[in-house]
Amino acid sequence: MRTKLTLIALLLTLSCALPFSARANRDGFSDVVKAIEQFYHVKHQSIPFLARTGMKAMRTAAKIKGGEWKRLAEAGSVRVVFFEDQSFDSHGQIASFKASVQRTLGADWSALVQTLSPKDEQQTHIFIREVGQKFNVLVVEIERRDATVVQATVKPEVLAELLKDPGEMGKSLTDEATTADP
Amino acid sequence: MKTLFRTLLGTAPIMLLLVLGSVMSARAQNAKLQLDQLDALANRASNTVDVKLDEHLMQTTLKWLGKDHDDAELRDLLKSVKGIYVKSFSFDKENEYSPVEVESVTSQLRSSGWNKIVGITSKKEGENVDVYLMQLGDQISGLAILCVNPKELTVVNIVGPIDLEKLSQLEGSFGVPDLDLVKPKTKKDNDK
Numbered sequence: 389m390r391t392k393l394t395l396i397a398l399l400l401t402l403s404c405a406l407p408f409s410a411r412a413n414r415d416g417f418s419d420v421v422k423a424i425e426q427f428y429h430v431k432h433q434s435i436p437f438l439a440r441t442g443m444k445a446m447r448t449a450a451k452i453k454g455g456e457w458k459r460l461a462e463a464g465s466v467r468v469v470f471f472e473d474q475s476f477d478s479h480g481q482i483a484s485f486k487a488s489v490q491r492t493l494g495a496d497w498s499a500l501v502q503t504l505s506p507k508d509e510q511q512t513h514i515f516i517r518e519v520g521q522k523f524n525v526l527v528v529e530i531e532r533r534d535a536t537v538v539q540a541t542v543k544p545e546v547l548a549e550l551l552k553d554p555g556e557m558g559k560s561l562t563d564e565a566t567t568a569d570p
Numbered sequence: 571m572k573t574l575f576r577t578l579l580g581t582a583p584i585m586l587l588l589v590l591g592s593v594m595s596a597r598a599q600n601a602k603l604q605l606d607q608l609d610a611l612a613n614r615a616s617n618t619v620d621v622k623l624d625e626h627l628m629q630t631t632l633k634w635l636g637k638d639h640d641d642a643e644l645r646d647l648l649k650s651v652k653g654i655y656v657k658s659f660s661f662d663k664e665n666e667y668s669p670v671e672v673e674s675v676t677s678q679l680r681s682s683g684w685n686k687i688v689g690i691t692s693k694k695e696g697e698n699v700d701v702y703l704m705q706l707g708d709q710i711s712g713l714a715i716l717c718v719n720p721k722e723l724t725v726v727n728i729v730g731p732i733d734l735e736k737l738s739q740l741e742g743s744f745g746v747p748d749l750d751l752v753k754p755k756t757k758k759d760n761d762k
Contacts, residue, residue, distance in 0.1 A: 483612040486620075498627065501745060504618040507662070516627060545634035552635075552644070554621055554745045 416493050416517065416526055417539040421469050423492040424528070424535060427485050430474040432537075461540035462522065471535040482506045489513055489528065497526065501554040508532060514554065516547070523547050600683060601704045601712020603727045605657050607674050611723070614666050615659040621745030625652040625730070647739055652730035656745045657723075664720035672718055675725055679714055699749055703734075710734070717749060724749075 421432050478485055482504050490499055497515040504511050513528040519541065527538045542550070612618040632648055635641040659667065679686070683704045698719055704712035710731050717724035726746055742748045 480613055483609055486612060487609065498624060499620070499622055500627075501622075502618070502620040504612050504620075505616060506613060507616050518626075518630070543634075544631050548631040548634035549636070551623070551627075551631055552743050554623075 416497050416515065416524070417467050417469075417537065419492045420489060420526065420528055421537055423488055424471065424530070424537070427488060428474070428476050428478075428535075430471050430476065430535070432469045432471050461542055461546075465539075465541035467537075467539045469537045473533055474535075476509050476530050476532055476535060478506065478509060480506070482509075482511065485511070486513070493526075497524075500551075525550075601727075601729045602653060602655070603675065603678050603714060603725065605655060605675065605725055605727065608657050608659070608671060608723070608725070611659045611667055611671060614661065616662045617658075617660040619656065619658040619745075619747070621654065621656040623654040623744060628653070643736070643739060644743065647733060647736050648744070650731045651728060653728070654740075654744050654746065655725075655727040655729070656747065657725050658717075658747055659723045661721045666721075667723055672716075672723065675716060679716070684712075684714070713737075715749065 425431060486502055486504065493515055497517045499513065500516050501512065501514045509530065509532040511528070511530040513526075515526040517524040517526070522541050522543055525540050525542055525547070527536075527540075529536045529538075609620075612620075628648060628651060632645050635645050661667070678684075679702045684702045685705070687701045687703055698717065700716045700718075702714040702716070703710055704714075712730065713726075713728040713732055713734075715724070715726040717726075724747060726749075728740075728746075732740075740746045741750070
């Protein structure tokens with residue numbers, strides 16, 4: 389009887405602890421990539437693209453706004469995933485995808501800017517999360533045949549500059565993370 | 571009993587301030603319009619822009635704005651703002667959205683606290699722009715701009731005090747679309 393009770397108590401503890409552990413391990417970047425894959429039935433490409441862009445992101449200096457900023461993202465903080473030459477057709481449900489991205493990310497992330505053009509299947513979603521003294525910026529860019537997900541850590545002063553033109557923010561960060569070095 | 575009464579009397583002003591503070595904060599919160607019901611329009615719109623800048627994000631980053639004149643003016647303009655929310659839908663054809671969707675916004679603006687300002691118009695041809703203010707005494711606690719056209723529906727909602735004279739500085743920044751808002755010239759302006 390005592391063993392049974394102990395076992396029940398153990399199972400109860402585990403069942404309570406597991407969701408918390410899952411929450412703690414929640415990673416907005418991977419969650420969004422999964423959400424895109426599930427909604428559009430596509431697969432992301434991480435190698436060798438990730439290696440190439442990741443290395444590039446670490447060593448490049450952003451030349452945005454005529455070189456006004458030395459670096460947009462903190463060194464080594466950029467994560468990139470590509471979806472290339474696949475079909476991104478929302479079948480008239482682009483608003484549902486927007487809502488599903490927000491649901492996936494949960495309350496940790498705040499939606500800052502979301503732009504949608506269903507006719508061209510173009511979307512940009514920018515989410516922000518505070519991490520200590522800095523911010524994580526997550527940019528999802530989807531077009532008819534390609535998509536990019538970029539997550540970068542930025543200093544508040546960089547975020548302040550980006551916020552002045554939130555519409556351009558996604559482009560700036562994605563360009564920095566994905567433009568090949570000369 | 572007497573001591574208790576004296577203590578209560580002593581703390582009364584603080585309690586009153588706390589209550590007033592919470593009421594003011596609640597009023598400022600009320601200036602935030604509920605706009606999520608418009609999200610379904612994104613499926614029909616040719617272009618949708620949705621911007622949400624909440625107080626925490628604004629106030630955390632504002633102090634990091636640059637030191638040039640424009641940045642200093644922006645910082646000054648937004649120092650007390652508690653949020654900027656924009657939803658804008660453009661359509662290829664006319665009448666792709668229903669009056670019910672517009673009514674879901676205007677009904678909130680008809681509620682107590684909001685007043686339509688006459689006089690502020692848009693220089694852009696064909697733009698039908700209404701500007702609403704929520705005031706708490708002399709202070710503005712919220713602003714709403716509603717742009718309703720056959721091919722466009724835009725709602726801009728600024729929560730917190732904002733200087734109307736400097737509102738145009740915000741156009742094109744922080745997600746606020748360029749609406750070319752103009753105040754009519756007063757006699758004083760004409761005399762200058």
